[in-house]
Amino acid sequence: MLSMILASAQIGAGLAAGLSVIGAGIGIGWIGGSAGNGIARQPEAADTIRGAGIVFAALIEGAALFGIVIGVLALFA
Amino acid sequence: MRKATLFLACLVALICGTALPAQGHGHDGHAHEVRPITEMETGEFFTNNFVHLMPHQLSEGEVTFLTFYDVNLYQLIVLAILCLVFLPLAVNPNIGGWPYRVLRGWVHWLRDEVVYKTMGEEEGRRFAPFFVFLFFFILTMNMIGLVPHQVTSTATTMVTGALAVITFVMMVGGGILKQGVGSYFKHLLPSGLPAALIPLMALIELIGLFVKPIALTIRLFANMLAGHLLIYSFIGMIFVFAKLLDVSAMSWLPAIVTTVMAVFINIIESFVVVLQAYIFVFLSVMFVQESLHPAH
Numbered sequence: 001m002l003s004m005i006l007a008s009a010q011i012g013a014g015l016a017a018g019l020s021v022i023g024a025g026i027g028i029g030w031i032g033g034s035a036g037n038g039i040a041r042q043p044e045a046a047d048t049i050r051g052a053g054i055v056f057a058a059l060i061e062g063a064a065l066f067g068i069v070i071g072v073l074a075l076f077a
Numbered sequence: 078m079r080k081a082t083l084f085l086a087c088l089v090a091l092i093c094g095t096a097l098p099a100q101g102h103g104h105d106g107h108a109h110e111v112r113p114i115t116e117m118e119t120g121e122f123f124t125n126n127f128v129h130l131m132p133h134q135l136s137e138g139e140v141t142f143l144t145f146y147d148v149n150l151y152q153l154i155v156l157a158i159l160c161l162v163f164l165p166l167a168v169n170p171n172i173g174g175w176p177y178r179v180l181r182g183w184v185h186w187l188r189d190e191v192v193y194k195t196m197g198e199e200e201g202r203r204f205a206p207f208f209v210f211l212f213f214f215i216l217t218m219n220m221i222g223l224v225p226h227q228v229t230s231t232a233t234t235m236v237t238g239a240l241a242v243i244t245f246v247m248m249v250g251g252g253i254l255k256q257g258v259g260s261y262f263k264h265l266l267p268s269g270l271p272a273a274l275i276p277l278m279a280l281i282e283l284i285g286l287f288v289k290p291i292a293l294t295i296r297l298f299a300n301m302l303a304g305h306l307l308i309y310s311f312i313g314m315i316f317v318f319a320k321l322l323d324v325s326a327m328s329w330l331p332a333i334v335t336t337v338m339a340v341f342i343n344i345i346e347s348f349v350v351v352l353q354a355y356i357f358v359f360l361s362v363m364f365v366q367e368s369l370h371p372a373h
Contacts, residue, residue, distance in 0.1 A: 058356050062292070065299035 013071035020067020027060040114316050115324060122316040126309035130302065132233050151230045155217045163213075184209055187358070195362045196369075204365065207247075211240070212358040219301060219350035223343060232301040234294055241290035244361040248289070252368035264371035289364050293357060300353045304346040311339040 035053040039046045114122075132148040134140065166177050187209050192201040215231060222229025230236045252261040265282045266275065318331035 054352065055356065055359065058352050062296035062300070062356075065303060066292075066295055068303065069295060069299050 009074055013075040016071030016074060017068045020064045020071075023067075024060050024064030027063075028057050031056050031060070114320055117316075117320070119317055119320065122313040122320075123310060126313050127306065130232060130305055130309070132228075132235070147228045148230045148233055148236055151218065151221060151228045152236065155214060155221065155230070158217055159210075159213055187212055191355075191359055192362055196366050200369070204247075204362070208358050208362055211361065212354055215240070215297070215357055216351060216354040219354060220347075222301065222305065223347060223350065229301050229305065231297055232305060234298050237297040238290075238294045240297075240357070241293040244293060244364060245290040247361075248364050248368040249286075251365055252371075255369050256371075261368070261371075289360075293360060297353055297357050300349055304342065304349060307342045308339050308346070311335045311342065 031053050035049050038049045042049075132146045134144050134146050135150060136145045162176075162180070165172050166180055170181070188201070188205045191212075192205045192208050195201075196204060218230040218236070221227045222232060249261075255261075256264065265286065266278055270278055312335070314335045315328075315332045318335070319328040322328045322331075
């Protein structure tokens with residue numbers, strides 16, 4: 001019984017990490033695509049777009065890490 | 078030129094010198110027993126490494142409110158480094174030499190592009206010193222963690238949480254001081270709301286208020302921890318492959334590959350370190366500005 005609970009905790013942790021990273025991947029990919037579009041349309045704004053894109057990507061990365069931390073908590077807490 | 082070299086040499090010596098206290102005490106108080114890796118479980122290669130990420134107390138005895146952890150020691154070390162680096166600049170703002178030119182430009186960029194751009198010059202003038210300090214404090218703590226044998230203070234929720242609480246107090250306290258208690262909490266709600274929605278929205282906005290510092294805490298903590306976990310995982314993988322190959326001469330090959338990967342992660346980390354310090358400060362400035370001047 002205990003091993004079942006442990007196994008399900010591990011599956012849950014893996015799902016939490018994996019699914020949140022899928023979401024972050026979609027989000028960062030979208031940002032990259034839009035930033036590329038924006039730079040292609042307006043090359044003179046490249047620096048501004050790049051800076052903003054990095055900040056947004058870092059914010060999304062934070063959201064993915066929330067999921068991973070929840071997964072780690074499920075595993076060890 | 079010679080002054081700049083001396084300056085850098087002092088800095089490197091200081092950071093390397095901090096390795097001594099970290100090595101002096103055994104991690105977790107008890108030494109790892111030395112066993113051949115063929116007898117160890119696969120999980121042990123990783124858990125033995127991950128243990129080093131936990132803060133451990135330097136003082137003996139029970140855990141109390143004032144227990145001194147290695148994380149605290151490293152915060153003090155970071156403060157000392159910041160004092161040493163910035164003191165000449167504080168005494169004479171026009172001092173020459175390229176390290177000071179770099180630092181001065183950096184501080185100016187932070188003040189003009191981060192604080193003044195969001196808060197405006199008049200109000201930003203009061204907040205700029207704190208946010209500049211916050212940036213360099215977090216940055217130095219993150220950077221020290223990249224040096225082997227050092228402790229990353231920001232890889233614990235306690236340190237990042239304390240920093241986020243400071244931001245939270247500035248948000249709420251600043252908002253209340255600026256607008257008054259009633260006005261501050263009234264402006265948390267969007268204006269023109271139907272009366273039926275007010276209790277629900279009040280709950281949501283109240284949760285949103287507390288989520289902001291928690292998000293700041295987790296973002297910095299998790300980013301720092303994740304990089305270190307990756308590096309440790311790659312280092313642990315050396316031993317996994319060595320065990321799989323029965324410690325033959327072939328185990329050099331995966332060891333080289335995983336070491337290169339660990340170095341690669343370290344290079345990425347050195348970018349993340351600066352980015353996360355910037356994000357923390359940038360979001361803090363945004364949150365404080367938002368609560369000082371609510372949107373109508």
